Amino acid sequence: xxxFARLFTKLDQTTRTSEKIAALVExxxxxxxxxxxxxxxxxxxxxxxxxxxxxxxxxxxxxxxxIPLWLFEESYPIVGDLxxxxxLILPPSSAPxxxxxxxxxxVVKGLGEMDAEARKAAVLETWDRLDATERFLFxxxxxxxxxxxxxxxxxxxxxxxxxxxxxxxxxxxxxGSWQPEDTSWAQLTAEEDAREDESRPxxxxxxxxxxxxxxxxxxxxxxxxxxxxDGIRGQLILRGGVHHLWSRGEELITDRFPEFARTPDFLPxxxxxxxxILAWKDGAPLPFAQLQxxxxxxxxxxxxxxxxxxxxxxxxxxEHGGEDIRALPLSARRARLDAxxxxxxxxxxxxxxxxxxxxxWPALAARRESAREHxxxxxxxxxxxxxYRDGRKRGDWWKWKLDPLSVDAVMIYAQQGHGRRAxxxxxxxxxxxxxxxxxxxxxxxxxxxxxxxxxxTRWVKRNTQQRFGPVRQVxxxxxxEIAFEGIQASPxxxxxxxxxxxxxxxxxxxxxxxxxxxLDGLKSLLAAYG
Amino acid sequence: xxxxxxxxxERGIYCPAADIYIDPWRPVPRALITHAHSDHARxxxxxxxxxxxxxxxxxxxxxVEVQELPFGRPLKIGSATVSFHPAxxxxxxxxxxxxxxxxxxxVSGDYKLEPxxxxxPFEPVxxxxxxxxxxxxxxxxxxxxxxxxxxxxxxxxxxxxxAGRASLLGAYSLGKAQRLISMLDPEIGxxxxxxxxxxxxxxxxxxxxxHRETIxxxxxxxxxxxxAPMVIAPPSAFGTSWARKFGxxxxxxxxxxxxxxxxxxxxxxxxxxxxxxxxxWPALLRAIKETGAENIYxxxxxxxxxxxxxxxxxxxxxxxxxEFGGDEETVEQSGDAA
Numbered sequence: 018x019x020x021f022a023r024l025f026t027k028l029d030q031t032t033r034t035s036e037k038i039a040a041l042v043e044x045x046x047x048x049x050x051x052x053x054x055x056x057x058x059x060x061x062x063x064x065x066x067x068x069x070x071x072x073x074x075x076x077x078x079x080x081x082x083x084i085p086l087w088l089f090e091e092s093y094p095i096v097g098d099l100x101x102x103x104x105l106i107l108p109p110s111s112a113p114x115x116x117x118x119x120x121x122x123x124v125v126k127g128l129g130e131m132d133a134e135a136r137k138a139a140v141l142e143t144w145d146r147l148d149a150t151e152r153f154l155f156x157x158x159x160x161x162x163x164x165x166x167x168x169x170x171x172x173x174x175x176x177x178x179x180x181x182x183x184x185x186x187x188x189x190x191x192x193g194s195w196q197p198e199d200t201s202w203a204q205l206t207a208e209e210d211a212r213e214d215e216s217r218p219x220x221x222x223x224x225x226x227x228x229x230x231x232x233x234x235x236x237x238x239x240x241x242x243x244x245x246x247d248g249i250r251g252q253l254i255l256r257g258g259v260h261h262l263w264s265r266g267e268e269l270i271t272d273r274f275p276e277f278a279r280t281p282d283f284l285p286x287x288x289x290x291x292x293x294i295l296a297w298k299d300g301a302p303l304p305f306a307q308l309q310x311x312x313x314x315x316x317x318x319x320x321x322x323x324x325x326x327x328x329x330x331x332x333x334x335x336e337h338g339g340e341d342i343r344a345l346p347l348s349a350r351r352a353r354l355d356a357x358x359x360x361x362x363x364x365x366x367x368x369x370x371x372x373x374x375x376x377x378w379p380a381l382a383a384r385r386e387s388a389r390e391h392x393x394x395x396x397x398x399x400x401x402x403x404x405y406r407d408g409r410k411r412g413d414w415w416k417w418k419l420d421p422l423s424v425d426a427v428m429i430y431a432q433q434g435h436g437r438r439a440x441x442x443x444x445x446x447x448x449x450x451x452x453x454x455x456x457x458x459x460x461x462x463x464x465x466x467x468x469x470x471x472x473x474t475r476w477v478k479r480n481t482q483q484r485f486g487p488v489r490q491v492x493x494x495x496x497x498e499i500a501f502e503g504i505q506a507s508p509x510x511x512x513x514x515x516x517x518x519x520x521x522x523x524x525x526x527x528x529x530x531x532x533x534x535x536l537d538g539l540k541s542l543l544a545a546y547g
Numbered sequence: 548x549x550x551x552x553x554x555x556x557e558r559g560i561y562c563p564a565a566d567i568y569i570d571p572w573r574p575v576p577r578a579l580i581t582h583a584h585s586d587h588a589r590x591x592x593x594x595x596x597x598x599x600x601x602x603x604x605x606x607x608x609x610x611v612e613v614q615e616l617p618f619g620r621p622l623k624i625g626s627a628t629v630s631f632h633p634a635x636x637x638x639x640x641x642x643x644x645x646x647x648x649x650x651x652x653x654v655s656g657d658y659k660l661e662p663x664x665x666x667x668p669f670e671p672v673x674x675x676x677x678x679x680x681x682x683x684x685x686x687x688x689x690x691x692x693x694x695x696x697x698x699x700x701x702x703x704x705x706x707x708x709x710a711g712r713a714s715l716l717g718a719y720s721l722g723k724a725q726r727l728i729s730m731l732d733p734e735i736g737x738x739x740x741x742x743x744x745x746x747x748x749x750x751x752x753x754x755x756x757x758h759r760e761t762i763x764x765x766x767x768x769x770x771x772x773x774x775a776p777m778v779i780a781p782p783s784a785f786g787t788s789w790a791r792k793f794g795x796x797x798x799x800x801x802x803x804x805x806x807x808x809x810x811x812x813x814x815x816x817x818x819x820x821x822x823x824x825x826x827x828w829p830a831l832l833r834a835i836k837e838t839g840a841e842n843i844y845x846x847x848x849x850x851x852x853x854x855x856x857x858x859x860x861x862x863x864x865x866x867x868x869x870e871f872g873g874d875e876e877t878v879e880q881s882g883d884a885a
Contacts, residue, residue, distance in 0.1 A: 029808070030817060030818055031817060032815065032817060082686060084686050084856075085856070085859060087855075088685075088686060088852065088855075088856055089686075091685070091849075091852045092685045092686060092687050092852075095685060095687070095807075095849075096687055096807055096809065097807070097809040098808065098809065101807075101808055101809075102687060105687035105688075105689070105806065106686050106687050109689075435809075436809050436812070437809050437812040437813045438809065438813065439807065439809035439810070440807070440809065440810060441813070467813065
């Protein structure tokens with residue numbers, strides 16, 4: 018794994034894109050084929066199945082390091098990453114051994130078939146054969162979540178450079194359900210796309226936030242406007258008589274949404290739709306909170322299926338009659354989409370996301386203001402001539418979101434962050450006033466600068482009143498404006514409400530605690546927008 | 548019952564028998580100073596007592612009068628006997644041994660066990676009670692030998708030079724900076740220093756404690772005259788116009804905190820070199836064992852966790868709160884170095 022560890026180290030030690038790409042290209046050109054394939058797989062979110070629980074890994078690491086388990090647990094939040102904590106805490110390797118990445122991965126895969134004792138022995142032995150960086154990577158392989166600062170886009174670009182395949186074509190090939198075990202390097206990188214995969218989705222086209230007024234987009238006739246829905250973005254693939262549903266995070270979620278099982282009866286093979294999956298009832302979307310329980314469940318109980326049935330509001334057609342039509346102008350794709358979906362019965366679970374036809378910007382702006390009533394987050398503005406591009410290309414697609422709702426609240430608990438934010442207090446719980454007391458109503462983690470987090474971290478250390486494990490209760494003094502996209506009733510929370518996308522809009526150093534918002538104020542927001 | 552040899556007060560560690568404070572953080576009439584870092588040697592005290600090298604540094608930094616007491620020489624103050632013993636943290640840094648009526652307490656100050664080639668090497672002192680720093684008192688902190696880090700730094704410098712870039716290495720101006728300079732291979736290129744670093748260099752050179760040649764970066768600095776240099780500066784100098792004098796450059800930081808990937812990434816550090824003037828986990832445990840002390844007072848760092856661990860190992864251990872602003876390495880990585 019030395020080559021792969023060296024690649025990781027190079028990627029980790031530079032912030033220059035050109036150097037990252039050079040390191041990847043060098044690896045793709047020189048490493049053994051199986052290692053190259055695995056590197057591509059890992060950097061595109063594929064990994065061997067987890068065979069050991071993290072609880073066991075912690076116990077084994079503590080035992081091997083000859084420290085009590087509680088000390089391991091105290092160290093973990095300070096390091097901020099489990100794989101790294103284990104790598105750092107273990108004594109130096111006593112029997113270093115050089116094997117390929119693929120060989121270590123087969124060790125990981127082999128763990129699944131071993132009994133508990135053999136598994137422990139295999140992990141301990143492997144730790145003892147690897148240096149600190151290799152151990153960290155090996156632990157990442159076991160624990161999952163191989164996010165190490167290489168974007169898929171960067172990896173795709175390097176792969177395109179190393180193989181001479183066009184970058185967009187390469188991005189398409191990397192989509193879908195392939196695994197390094199069933200794919201060869203030649204298949205992945207041949208000049209002609211040689212990989213048969215009926216479930217393969219297209220790379221999603223992404224929008225940029227519109228920060229200025231829509232007037233900056235000139236002629237409204239050049240733009241198609243739609244609601245910006247608050248659901249799950251997905252691609253519905255119909256090929257060869259079956260259907261597949263992919264999430265934007267490239268997870269295959271077909272089985273979670275049996276509502277689409279009948280789509281092959283209504284839509285011809287060789288169709289790929291891009292749209293939003295929403296919980297939907299009586300001709301209108303349900304709040305996101307009702308879709309949420311459907312997202313995590315691999316099989317859906319009948320009751321949930323009845324309470325929160327879903328449908329797709331389709332807004333783009335990427336493949337039509339088996340032909341990739343992403344290069345056509347949006348207006349042409351949209352016309353085909355509308356024709357395809359026209360007259361579908363109610364139980365097809367797919368309908369076009371309506372176009373908003375206001376003719377000028379003031380009228381569209383007024384429409385946007387009413388978005389919350391439609392359970393929408395605002396508008397999407399897409400240029401009528403735009404192709405369906407790979408990723409985010411500024412200028413073609415804009416999301417024109419409503420201004421968030423906000424309340425002023427006081428921080429009452431603080432906890433340290435993870436990863437890059439380890440050792441900093443970044444995870445806060447906020448409260449509003451309720452009579453003479455305070456009632457917690459949300460957590461928030463983002464929105465402040467590193468310098469502000471630094472300053473707050475120093476403040477938290479000096480103003481801790483009580484500790485509950487990693488959580489510190491602090492004196493209620495620091496006031497923040499909390500922005501959020503939506504508000505829902507929630508019997509699970511003490512305050513009775515739950516927020517959607519809460520974050521810290523700013524630190525209100527100017528505001529004393531007795532001027533923060535009240536629970537009654539939140540309840541009136543709930544009444545207006547819930 | 549008699550007073551304890553040392554007690555922990557709002558102003559810092561106090562010895563009632565000598566009526567003297569050790570590294571106090573509020574102004575006091577009489578202060579014993581373990582070393583010249585700004586969180587230990589503060590302005591405003593009535594009198595200062597330190598080792599000769601620390602005394603020279605304090606005079607340079609604070610412009611105050613300092614009495615000197617060489618390593619190993621006992622001094623009777625009131626009914627206490629105090630002496631300084633090498634702590635190995637930076638040149639001149641000391642542990643303080645205090646003996647009252649046959650009972651011995653030692654205040655470690657900041658320390659490390661690995662000889663760095665510049666500081667007087669750490670000397671274990673037998674005692675009944677040991678007040679120990681534990682900046683890196685977690686088992687994830689373990690340092691490589693200095694020679695290995697030196698090889699990494701020189702390889703980095705060489706690669707930067709070959710790519711036509713300067714190497715900017717951030718380090719605390721007293722101690723760490725001179726240690727790094729002494730680890731560099733002068734064959735690779737010129738070694739330049741920021742004014743804050745050069746000030747410390749000059750004091751240590753005058754005392755015969757540092758011999759390397761360095762080139763101070765002055766206002767009329769001409770970068771063409773010093774191609775592909777290694778520049779040693781406090782990290783706070785980076786990201787300022789000063790750092791742009793050198794043209795295309797790579798930045799690196801040298802600190803024990805660089806052991807943690809999260810910290811490296813947060814600080815936007817291109818290269819982190821794991822090298823510290825504090826004891827790592829195994830060294831802390833070894834140092835404590837070698838004192839023979841039964842009662843340990845961890846201070847300055849992960850004190851609660853460290854004390855709990857020591858209790859599990861059979862020591863009496865009580866965490867001591869401090870008002871040190873964090874160790875100098877933390878201060879440095881926050882970019883607001885003194």
